[in-house]
Amino acid sequence: MLRIFSEELMNPDNFVITIELVPGRESFGRNTDTLIGIAKDAFSDGRVSAVSITDNPGGNPSLSPDVLGYEIFRHGLDVIVHFTCRDMNRVGMESRALQLARMGMKNILCLTGDYSGKGFGGRGAPVFDLDSVLLTRMVKGLSNRMMTSGDPDPFFSGCGVSPFKTLKSECLAQYKKLDMKIDAGASFAITQLGYDINKFNELIRYHNEKNAHIPVMASVFLLSPKAARAMNKHRVPGAHVSDALYEKVTQEWKIPKEGLNAAIERSARLGAILKGIGFRGIHIGGVHRSFTTVARILDRMEKIGDDWPAHMNEFSGKEKNAYYVYDKIVEDKNIPAFKPGLKERVINHWPYGMLCFAHNLFFNKTAGLAPVYRKLAAFLESHDKEWVLKHCLEDPIKIPLLSCQSCGDCGIQHTAFLCPESGCPKHTRNGPCGGSRNGACEVYPDKECIWVRAYKRLDYAGKLSTFLEDKVPPRNWELNKTSSWINFHLNRDHQKEKKQIKQQP
Numbered sequence: 001m002l003r004i005f006s007e008e009l010m011n012p013d014n015f016v017i018t019i020e021l022v023p024g025r026e027s028f029g030r031n032t033d034t035l036i037g038i039a040k041d042a043f044s045d046g047r048v049s050a051v052s053i054t055d056n057p058g059g060n061p062s063l064s065p066d067v068l069g070y071e072i073f074r075h076g077l078d079v080i081v082h083f084t085c086r087d088m089n090r091v092g093m094e095s096r097a098l099q100l101a102r103m104g105m106k107n108i109l110c111l112t113g114d115y116s117g118k119g120f121g122g123r124g125a126p127v128f129d130l131d132s133v134l135l136t137r138m139v140k141g142l143s144n145r146m147m148t149s150g151d152p153d154p155f156f157s158g159c160g161v162s163p164f165k166t167l168k169s170e171c172l173a174q175y176k177k178l179d180m181k182i183d184a185g186a187s188f189a190i191t192q193l194g195y196d197i198n199k200f201n202e203l204i205r206y207h208n209e210k211n212a213h214i215p216v217m218a219s220v221f222l223l224s225p226k227a228a229r230a231m232n233k234h235r236v237p238g239a240h241v242s243d244a245l246y247e248k249v250t251q252e253w254k255i256p257k258e259g260l261n262a263a264i265e266r267s268a269r270l271g272a273i274l275k276g277i278g279f280r281g282i283h284i285g286g287v288h289r290s291f292t293t294v295a296r297i298l299d300r301m302e303k304i305g306d307d308w309p310a311h312m313n314e315f316s317g318k319e320k321n322a323y324y325v326y327d328k329i330v331e332d333k334n335i336p337a338f339k340p341g342l343k344e345r346v347i348n349h350w351p352y353g354m355l356c357f358a359h360n361l362f363f364n365k366t367a368g369l370a371p372v373y374r375k376l377a378a379f380l381e382s383h384d385k386e387w388v389l390k391h392c393l394e395d396p397i398k399i400p401l402l403s404c405q406s407c408g409d410c411g412i413q414h415t416a417f418l419c420p421e422s423g424c425p426k427h428t429r430n431g432p433c434g435g436s437r438n439g440a441c442e443v444y445p446d447k448e449c450i451w452v453r454a455y456k457r458l459d460y461a462g463k464l465s466t467f468l469e470d471k472v473p474p475r476n477w478e479l480n481k482t483s484s485w486i487n488f489h490l491n492r493d494h495q496k497e498k499k500q501i502k503q504q505p
């Protein structure tokens with residue numbers, strides 16, 4: 001190994017280049033040989049610090065990044081392994097992380113992951129036992145354990161961030177989630193794909209204002225018409241290509257050679273700008289045939305050098321009606337103040353107020369009646385009568401109100417009293433995944449993302465300061481199908497970690 005990604009990225013004097021490789025659904029063959037070839041050429045070229053390898057992208061089966069990565073790693077180039085929460089539960093994930101550590105591959109990009117795609121016989125079961133924040137926390141815990149048992153190096157874990165969001169609720173949720181990931185142990189971040197320099201600037205400014213210490217890399221994607229179309233039509237979660245850019249790319253590729261030249265030029269200009277505005281590196285994607293394309297992008301970036309401001313205009317168009325954190329004019333004039341109608345109040349805000357009231361009355365361990373509830377819960381348990389409470393009271397209230405799934409480890413109070421088990425297909429307990437689009441869920445676009453709903457509820461109730469404030473542990477599956485009310489009062493659920501969980505104000 002001649003270069004170590006973590007060392008290069010942590011040196012503020014470096015501008016780091018990585019390439020994303022996307023394995024296919026084959027163990028041997030042309031696609032796999034091409035990826036190995038790109039990695040070998042990148043190693044010989046000497047400007048690339050690491051390759052990152054995707055983990056069943058789009059949720060569809062592909063060659064494991066662990067095995068492909070190991071082959072590249074043994075050749076001498078450092079590897080970042082994408083690690084999603086979609087296909088394994090926490091037991092499998094920990095085992096996989098240990099395996100990677102044993103193989104020496106410690107750079108892990110912790111991601112929630114796209115929703116499940118199609119494999120043998122149809123759509124696979126989505127697991128999502130942990131979310132990306134919890135995975136990051138698990139990896140940090142593992143690092144500590146590994147080092148006490150003699151492993152000299154911890155994991156170097158990174159996270160994703162999606163600045164290309166249009167609603168205020170989505171933008172703020174993404175940034176708050178980034179904070180949570182850093183707090184959980186992320187050592188670097190990589191952005192999703194987009195071409196709006198205002199959004200890149202916004203992220204860097206937010207990050208600097210927070211005095212966040214971790215380096216942020218930006219994704220730069222070589223746009224083909226096929227990729228541009230997929231991103232424009234929202235088929236790549238979290239990525240964004242505007243209508244105008246999609247149109248332009250389609251025109252450019254009418255003559256394929258010219259299309260490629262234009263794509264290389266665009267990538268190089270964007271890369272040079274991102275370097276100029278303060279990103280610590282770029283992550284180049286969309287290169288599937290040969291390293292020559294990457295080399296051409298890097299050569300051109302070197303030529304552009306300090307002239308990057310000359311190309312800013314090309315990427316500075318703002319999305320109409322999109323929210324920009326630091327753009328008060330757009331916020332004040334273009335976006336109407338949030339005034340829910342009667343239907344919205346009946347569906348969203350009144351249930352919130354009612355549940356908030358009930359929660360503070362019955363599920364506040366410091367309240368005067370708490371010892372009474374505890375004794376009642378203990379009595380029911382000791383007489384094997386928990387089912388009476390669950391079937392006669394808890395289920396009849398929670399099923400119609402929340403589509404409760406009886407997880408027994410209720411987390412509704414962290415999501416403004418919406419159920420993350422029934423309301424979010426990825427069961428996220430610590431903020432949204434990166435896939436929402438204009439407030440709609442990545443998986444079910446006809447539904448609003450549960451975190452957008454939570455944001456609106458809290459905003460309306462004047463409690464926005466509590467949005468994404470809790471660090472919620474993973475659901476305890478031992479409690480599945482038991483009474484969450486009894487579990488709460490007998491200190492069996494995740495809220496026994498009292499220091500981590502705040503009461504609703």
Ligand code: SF4
Nearest residue numbers: 424432433441442449
């Ligand atoms: S509800 Fe939100 S967080 Fe959950 S999968 Fe849909 S977009 Fe992602």
